[in-house]
Amino acid sequence: MKKTVLTFTLAASVFALGACSNDSATNDEVIATSKVGDITQNDLYEEMKASMGDQAFQLLMIKKVLSTKYEVTEDEVNAQLEADKKQFGDNFKTFIAQQGYTESSYKKTLELKLMQEKALVEDMEVTEDEIKAEFENIKNEIQARHIVVEDEETAKKVKAELESGKAFAEVAKKYSIEQAAQTTGGDLGWFNKATKMDQQFLKGAFALKKNVISDPIQSSFGYHIIEVTDKREIEESYEDKKAEIEKQLKLVKADTSTLLTKVAKMMKDADIKIKDKDIKTAFDKFLAATETDTTAEDADTSTEESN
CATH class of the missing domain: 3.10.50.40 (Chitinase A; domain 3)
Structure with missing residues (x-):
C-alpha cells in the first residue's frame, strides 16, 4: 500500500514568508536601502514565493489548521527545546545553525512538530504493561x-x-x-x-x-x-517517565497515512480560498496523494474482507 509522508521540517524562511504575507502582497515598504537600489517587502515576498512559495504556504496553512484542534503550550515547546539541548549538548547551536534556524525559529518548528505528534497519536492506545516493559528497557x-x-x-x-x-x-x-x-x-x-x-x-x-x-x-x-x-x-522514577514513554510508544504504533487523511479532511473543512494565483495549486498534489492513499486503504480493506 502506498504511503505518503508529510514532512513538517520548517526552514526559518518559511515563517519569514508568512510574516511577509501578513500584509498586502503589493506592500512597497522599503526594508533595505543601498547605493545600487532599495529592496521592498514585496520584493522579498515575490522572491521567496518564487523559490519556495508552495512549500512555505503548505506548511503555514497546515500549522494554522492543526492549531484549531491541537493546542501546544509555550511550556510544552520549552520542554522539548530543553530536551533537544540536552540531547545535542554543546553541539546544539551548531546543529540548529546548520539547519538554517535561530533558536526562535527552531521553537516554531517544535510547535508544529508537537501539533503533528498530538494529531498522530490521538487514537493510539498502549497498555500499562507495555509502558512498564519499556521502562525496564531504559532504566x-x-x-x-x-x-x-x-x-x-x-x-x-x-x-x-x-x-x-x-x-x-x-x-x-x-x-x-x-x-x-x-x-x-x-x-x-x-x-x-x-x-x-x-x-x-x-x-x-x-x-x-x-x-x-x-x-x-x-x-x-x-x-x-x-x-x-x-x-x-537513570534518576527518574517510573512515574516521572510514564507520560514520555507512553507518547513514544504511541508514536511507534502510529501510521502517518492516518495523519495525512486527518489533515486533508481538516483542510477541506476549513474551506481554504487562495487569492494569490501563483500559489493557487499549492495543495493540489497533497490532496490528490491523500485521496490515493485512502482509496488504496479502502481497496486493501475490501480485499481482506472478501478473503
Whole structure:
C-alpha cells in the first residue's frame, strides 16, 4: 500500500514568508536601502514565493489548521527545546545553525512538530504493561566501547592484543571495520536496551561485567569485542517517565497515512480560498496523494474482507 509522508521540517524562511504575507502582497515598504537600489517587502515576498512559495504556504496553512484542534503550550515547546539541548549538548547551536534556524525559529518548528505528534497519536492506545516493559528497557544504561571485525578468528586476535595491554582506541583503529572507529576509538557512549542496535549486540553487552573484555559476540555486522566501562541507573522514577514513554510508544504504533487523511479532511473543512494565483495549486498534489492513499486503504480493506 502506498504511503505518503508529510514532512513538517520548517526552514526559518518559511515563517519569514508568512510574516511577509501578513500584509498586502503589493506592500512597497522599503526594508533595505543601498547605493545600487532599495529592496521592498514585496520584493522579498515575490522572491521567496518564487523559490519556495508552495512549500512555505503548505506548511503555514497546515500549522494554522492543526492549531484549531491541537493546542501546544509555550511550556510544552520549552520542554522539548530543553530536551533537544540536552540531547545535542554543546553541539546544539551548531546543529540548529546548520539547519538554517535561530533558536526562535527552531521553537516554531517544535510547535508544529508537537501539533503533528498530538494529531498522530490521538487514537493510539498502549497498555500499562507495555509502558512498564519499556521502562525496564531504559532504566539501566551502560557506557561501552567495541571493536567489530569480519570473522571470529580476527576477533580472538583483537581480544588477545587488548588483554596484553594495548590501548583500546589504537586496536580499534587498527582492526575495526566500523569507519567511525577511526575517530571514536570504538567508543559508543551511553545507551540502554531500547537503543536501536543489533539485538545480539545489546544482549551481549548488557550481560558483561564492568571493565571485562568480552569473548567474540556475533551480530549482523560481524564479530564484536566489547568492554563495558561504566553502568548507571537513570534518576527518574517510573512515574516521572510514564507520560514520555507512553507518547513514544504511541508514536511507534502510529501510521502517518492516518495523519495525512486527518489533515486533508481538516483542510477541506476549513474551506481554504487562495487569492494569490501563483500559489493557487499549492495543495493540489497533497490532496490528490491523500485521496490515493485512502482509496488504496479502502481497496486493501475490501480485499481482506472478501478473503
